């Protein structure tokens with residue numbers, strides 16, 4: 001990802017900054033300019049607490065060039081406690097440990113590098129919460 | 132709005148066509164459609180193409196193709212809606228004739244995918260770059276997320292997914308234009324290499340070069356044509372939804388397919404049971420099941436039972452993807468939606484050869500982009 005685009009999204013990538021619609025209460029991640037549920041443009045900032053559960057997952061065996069050395073790796077759709085969903089990697093686990101609704105916690109990790117500029121780009125991945 | 136008819140159809144063979152260039156593929160399909168329509172007149176043209184820029188470094192595709200077809204100065208516009216680019220091109224051509232603005236319009240689709248581009252990265256541009264692809268997800272990966280969710284929710288099995296590919300390959304054996312005109316077995320699907328668990332190589336449509344074209348015309352012109360039985364476009368509908376799969380209310384349910392098909396059934400004044408032959412966007416095996424459910428061909432979670440029972444094979448109650456589908460015919464992404472219209476038209480004319488569905492009168496073509504964020508549905512009626 002090119003650096004202007006990456007830099008613009010640092011609040012979401014580093015801090016999971018989201019927004020809540022003041023009219024209907026829907027939480028958006030990433031933030032939007034207009035609520036798709038009620039068309040309101042009035043929002044307040046919220047931070048996602050970083051806890052959620054796995055709704056579905058896959059193990060990527062054939063990866064894009066940038067992620068080739070990491071394959072196989074797990075990608076999941078995670079539903080956060082606040083109700084929003086996101087797509088991310090699940091790391092530090094065997095795929096066999098994953099289960100429907102498995103609780104996860106978001107951790108700050110390196111995601112990829114911009115090939116030409118060698119800029120290391122960060123974001124969140126999920127880890128299983130083991131009781 | 133006035134009635135619109137399919138006057139001509141054409142397509143190249145689908146496959147790894149190293150000897151053909153991007154522009155030649157388009158011209159070959161367009162000339163075949165013009166020949167099939169037995170007309171010299173063309174008022175304008177639309178070209179569905181997902182990513183000439185990433186696959187062959189070529190944009191500004193409308194004028195290029197009009198020039199090489201020898202039809203400049205007629206208006207020519209490239210249409211992009213990821214893998215639904217072809218369906219969207221057909222829809223725009225339909226609207227242009229239906230509105231009365233033009234009498235004869237060409238709708239086409241073309242993609243040249245095997246010239247050495249990073250195909251995985253190019254296809255991934257149909258997903259949310261910033262919030263899906265950034266984290267390393269691929270297109271097979273997104274459909275794998277759908278497949279596992281479908282397995283959890285409905286108990287769909289790995290074998291049932293494989294049966295979709297087996298059926299489409301069987302149909303592909305009867306299509307001389309198919310990329311993979313040979314049969315496969317459930318065992319072969321289950322033994323093929325893992326791409327994105329639970330999806331394996333033989334669950335995935337291939338990387339393909341190819342083009343398809345159809346000529347749409349007003350009633351006045353269609354009724355003068357003698358070459359083929361008449362085929363009328365009874366409905367053309369389109370819907371949009373969340374680009375990111377994770378933003379859908381139900382990951383297993385393609386709500387744009389449901390919306391577009393409901394609009395199309397209303398416009399055609401039919402119910403789903405009236406459809407005799409269907410082409411769906413089976414980019415992955417799970418997609419065919421999810422599309423059948425969203426088209427209301429059966430209840431959510433029940434599509435696999437119909438496939439298992441042979442109902443969707445030629446000779447079954449509701450034949451699906453008689454062309455071989457994207458899986459066996461091939462999937463030149465921008466062309467697939469147009470090739471579906473060509474297949475349905477051939478079926479309704481009674482010109483589908485070995486794969487002809489007996490007494491097919493109403494056909495439906497469903498084309499989608501990304502993980503279903505764009506969907507077009509066309510319903511055609513044969514007046515033979």
Ligand SMILES: [Zn+2]
Pocket residue numbers: 021022023024025026035036037038039040
């Ligand atoms: Zn709202």
